[in-house]
Amino acid sequence: MNPEREVTIYDIAKSLNISAATVSRGLKDHPGISKITKKKIFDAAKEMGYRFNSLASNLRRQRTNTIGVIVPRLNSSFMSDAIAGMEKVANDAGYNLIISQSLETVKKEVDNATTMFNNRVDGLLVSLAYDTKNISHFEQFINKGIPVIFFDRVFEHKKCPNIIIDNYKAGYEITRHLIEQGCKRVLHISGNQARNVYAERFRGYKDALSDMGLSFSDELLIINNLSSQGGVEAAVQILEMEKRPDAVFVANDSCAVSCMLELKRQGIRIPGDIAFAGFNNDPVTRVVEPNLTTINYQGEEMGELSAKILIAHLNNNQDLTLTHTLLLRHQLVIRPSSVKQ
Amino acid sequence: MNPEREVTIYDIAKSLNISAATVSRGLKDHPGISKITKKKIFDAAKEMGYRFNSLASNLRRQRTNTIGVIVPRLNSSFMSDAIAGMEKVANDAGYNLIISQSLETVKKEVDNATTMFNNRVDGLLVSLAYDTKNISHFEQFINKGIPVIFFDRVFEHKKCPNIIIDNYKAGYEITRHLIEQGCKRVLHISGNQARNVYAERFRGYKDALSDMGLSFSDELLIINNLSSQGGVEAAVQILEMEKRPDAVFVANDSCAVSCMLELKRQGIRIPGDIAFAGFNNDPVTRVVEPNLTTINYQGEEMGELSAKILIAHLNNNQDLTLTHTLLLRHQLVIRPSSVKQ
DNA sequence: TTGTAGGCGTTATCAC
DNA sequence: GTGATAACGCCTACAA
Helix, strand or coil, X not given: CCCCCCCCHHHHHHHHCCCHHHXXXXXXXXXXXXXXHHHHHHHHHHHHCXXXXXXXXXXXXXXXXXXXXXXXXXXXXXXXXXXXXXXXXXXXXXXXXXXXXXXXXXXXXXXHHHHHHHCCCCEEEECCCCCCCCCHHHHHHHHCCCCXXXXXXXXXXXXXXXXXXXXXXXXXXXXHHHHHCCCXXXXXXXXXXXXXXHHHHHHXXXXXXXHCCCXXXXXXXXXXXXXXXXXXXXXXXXXXXXXXXXXXXXXXXXXXXXXXXXXXXXXXXXXXXXXXXXXXXXXXXXXXXXXXXXXXXCHHHHHHHHHHHXXXXXXXXXXXXXXXXXXXXXXXXXXXXXXXX | CCCCXXXXXXXXXXXXXXXXXXXXXXXXXXXXXXXXXXXXXXXXXXXHCCCCCHHHHHHHHCCCCEEEEEECCCCCHHHHHHHHHHHHHHHHCCCEEEEEECCCCHHHHHHHHHHHHHCCCCEEEECCCCCCCCCHXXXXXXXXXXXXXXXXXXXXXXXXXXXXXXXHHHHHHHHHHHHHCCCCCEEXXXXXXXXXXXXXXXXXXXXXXXXCCCCCCHHHXXXXXXXXXXXXXXXXXXXXXXXXXXXXXXXXXXXXXHHHHHHHHCCCCCCCCCEEECCECCHHHHCCCCCCEEEECCHHHHHHHHHHXXXXXXXXXXXXXXXXXXXXXXXXXXXXXXXXX
């Protein structure tokens, strides 16, 4: 007798002189098992140190109660909020989360997708890497009927719901807000235009300009990776411009803050000389001086919603194509100290 | 024939007129299989749309290549850094991460531990909840030889390595720094004293006071949950004090920042009237005005190290008791604008 | 209400 | 180099 051997339902069955099937049912609180038997089973299980083997169960049921999550990075304020929201919902519903980060590269995204696929996740929640151009690596899931939901950084695919905010509208609103303060030359700092979030914010910005009677020209657009470092570099670019902007709308807060602080360090008055606006409502926007006007959208809420939709689908096999694009609310957060005059 | 049925190694074997054992070995690049056969196997696998079934493999091998992670919250700057670090190391080593949060309650922590246990994680990385008083829920792992490593918020147990920074020393250093600026009345805001991190920082603070010839009294200690909200409340308390402190050392940055800003709003000059120091080197400390002096310790590094140690143990069955407490370096980060005069 | 039996897909052991 | 076979531990028709 191997002393390391795990206690199984067969051992319990033997000790109680009943069948393993009954033990299995008893442990699952199956209605067709007498109370007395159930009690005996639970007691024996506890006494014998039985532990349920999810692996065997998963193999048999062809299900894992596990959701795969693939995101660009785990450590951004927005992403960690989103994941916290997912975990809450998943945990409550009895699902586990397997989490991996693409570190903004397609290669890792593909690898991670393969691992998730082999590990038989029941569904996938994905926010795309910076340079992902197509989603062929997710087709294998779709072909097998494993639901894939994109959130925030999404991809149009008729089988995959997109959970996003209206980035176009948000970009439009925040740009209009800058113009309404009297700004005439609004520069925009954005990221890879293949990513919906950045393309849409830019589109909103552009339309706001033209609707408000201002014209756009290429020199008003800086594209970088939206990192803090990128913000500093953008500040240098701005300082070197012949005709400096009187407002800057940056497609994310961390880049906005570092750009703004660098300009401030160089003697530019904010918002007097140049007004600033960001995107994401990162905690720093409330702390930086002057505070940063931004777009609020709750990462936690987006994470919760994504998980809820996925789980609802998994539990009642709802048709995912019904909920194709789901827009979450966002708010323009105007911080008084960031407004001119 | 069920069209939904997955392709197995048996199907491949049949189509190639070889045995399933050979296919299994071939797919694993086993040395004792001829190149020709291997190629045939891989080609057939690809063509037939075979996907490896980790579940079956895990069941058979009695291993999952999965690491469980239990943390208080996923969305703090420190924790998401730590988890990002773990994910990087785990991913590179071929391990998956199952992540869950206790939301600072023992109850969830216990539940999560049970799930992880049943899911047969190969090892556990844990940072304890705010109110965890004992770790009996981890004994089941220890008894079965499943390694449990605590990081940051730890618990003394001879079988479980602790990965931390020297919180005592850090608390001492930052308090001394405040006193060296001429502060005579240093208040301390801390959290639950059952948690090593807070108890140790407090101990360091107290010893620094007495070593520098200052005396401690109970009114100089505020205990709360160290949230932003708690910071505001602490500010109110401080304003109401008869003899106000001329310095405040807070055991975490987010609480420090909100407390400081609230005092500033009430007309207190920082650092002129009251100097401030925090803990964690959260990004906001570089942005808030005045910048916040703090203790830096890299969450990412701590996460990486924790995962590395766990995986090293899993791979060569190293004795975990050898590395009992592992101290990571920390640095006192003095931000000029936070220093008096 | 309970039991029987077969299978989920892989891998380790032993044999040739 | 390759094959046969027996687990790994659970679940669920089907039968009684």
